[in-house]
Amino acid sequence: MDVILFLIFALIAVVCAINVVVQTHPISSALSLVGVMGSLAVLYLLLGAEFIAAAQVIVYAGAIMVLFVFVIMLLNAGAETRTGRSYLIPGAPLLVLFLGLLAFFVQRIFPDTTMVRFGGFTGGGPAEIGHALFTTYLLPFEVTSILILVAIIGAIVLARKEIE
Amino acid sequence: MMNAVPISWFLTLSAILFALGVAGFLFRRNIITVFMSIELMLNAVNLSFVTFAYQHKEVSGHLFTFFVMVVAAAEAAVGLAIILTVFKGRSTLNIDDVNSMKN
Numbered sequence: 001m002d003v004i005l006f007l008i009f010a011l012i013a014v015v016c017a018i019n020v021v022v023q024t025h026p027i028s029s030a031l032s033l034v035g036v037m038g039s040l041a042v043l044y045l046l047l048g049a050e051f052i053a054a055a056q057v058i059v060y061a062g063a064i065m066v067l068f069v070f071v072i073m074l075l076n077a078g079a080e081t082r083t084g085r086s087y088l089i090p091g092a093p094l095l096v097l098f099l100g101l102l103a104f105f106v107q108r109i110f111p112d113t114t115m116v117r118f119g120g121f122t123g124g125g126p127a128e129i130g131h132a133l134f135t136t137y138l139l140p141f142e143v144t145s146i147l148i149l150v151a152i153i154g155a156i157v158l159a160r161k162e163i164e
Numbered sequence: 165m166m167n168a169v170p171i172s173w174f175l176t177l178s179a180i181l182f183a184l185g186v187a188g189f190l191f192r193r194n195i196i197t198v199f200m201s202i203e204l205m206l207n208a209v210n211l212s213f214v215t216f217a218y219q220h221k222e223v224s225g226h227l228f229t230f231f232v233m234v235v236a237a238a239e240a241a242v243g244l245a246i247i248l249t250v251f252k253g254r255s256t257l258n259i260d261d262v263n264s265m266k267n
Contacts, residue, residue: 047174055233075196106176
C-alpha cells in the first residue's frame with residue numbers, strides 16, 4: 001500500500017517537474033510546479049511530517065505560487081522566444097545519463113536498511129515542531145522574523161513608484 | 165509485494181527533482197521560469213531533509229525544512245519585486261537581454 005502510494009505520487013512529481021522544465025509558457029510551468037508541490041506534500045505525510053505537509057500546501061502551493069501567477073499575469077508574460085541554438089539534442093541524453101548515475105550512486109551509498117512505512121515516525125506533529133522551535137531553535141526563529149521584515153521592506157522599496 | 169518503501173527511493177526522487185531543477189535553471193531563458201526552477205531545487209532539498217529526519221527519528225530535519233520554506237518565501241517576494249523592476253526598465257523577461265553587467 002505504501003509502495004503504491006509512493007510510486008503514484010513520485011511519478012506525478014517527476015512528470016510535473018519535467019513539465020516545468022519543458023513548457024515554453026510560464027503559466028504552464030507554474031501550474032506544473034503546483035503539482036510537484038502537492039505530490040511532495042503527500043510524500044511528507046508518508047514520512048510522518050504532518051506539520052511540514054500542511055505548511056508545504058499553505059506556504060508553497062498557496063502563497064508562493066499565487067505570487068508567481070500574479071507576476072506572470074501582471075507582466076503579461078508570453079511564450080518564451082528561442083534565442084541562439086537549442087541545447088536539447090546534446091542536453092537531453094546527458095541529463096538522462098546523469099540522472100541514471102545519480103540514482104545508481106544513491107542506491108549504492110544508502111543501502112535499504114531503513115524502510116519507510118506510514119506511521120513509523122510520529123514526531124512531526126505541530127506540538128513537537130513548536131516545542132523544538134521555541135526551545136532549541138529559538139534564536140534561528142527570531143532571526144527568521146528579522147529576515148522576513150527585511151524582505152518585506154525590500155520588496156516595497158523595489159516595487160514602489162519613484163517619487164520625483 | 166513489499167509493504168514499506170526503501171529510504172533510498174525517496175533520496176533518488178529528491179536527486180531527480182534537483183537535477184531537473186538544475187536543468188531548468190541552465191536551459192531556460194525566461195527569468196520567471198528560471199526562478200521557478202530554483203523553487204524546484206529547494207523543494208528537492210526539503211524532501212531530503214524530511215527523509216533523513218525519518219531515518220534518524222529526529223525532528224530537527226523538519227525544522228530545517230521550515231526555515232528553508234521561510235527563506236524561499238522571502239526570496240520569492242524580493243526576487244519577484246526585482247523582476248518587476250527589471251521589466252519596468254527594459255520591457256523584457258529574457259535573461260539574455262539583461263546583460264548590462266557583462267561588459
